[in-house]
Amino acid sequence: MIKVTWDEDVCIQSGDCLGLLPEVFRLEGDRVVIDASAATEGAIRDAVSRCPSGALRIEED
Numbered sequence: 001m002i003k004v005t006w007d008e009d010v011c012i013q014s015g016d017c018l019g020l021l022p023e024v025f026r027l028e029g030d031r032v033v034i035d036a037s038a039a040t041e042g043a044i045r046d047a048v049s050r051c052p053s054g055a056l057r058i059e060e061d
């Protein structure tokens with residue numbers, strides 16, 4: 001499974017990821033929590049690429 005990390009110091013809380021893939025990205029308080037098993041790798045890569053701040057990153061093996 002693809003692994004996605006979220007950097008709280010970089011996130012600008014735009015909400016793009018939450019709107020694009022709410023089954024994967026959700027808020028817990030002001031933290032973005034990620035369930036990378038809830039969508040296809042392609043959909044997740046697309047959402048990560050649309051993050052305006054670069055807070056989301058895919059950890060490649």
Ligand code: SF4
Nearest residue numbers: 011012014015017051
């Ligand atoms: S899309 Fe990026 S900047 Fe916007 S809330 Fe998600 S992680 Fe934060």
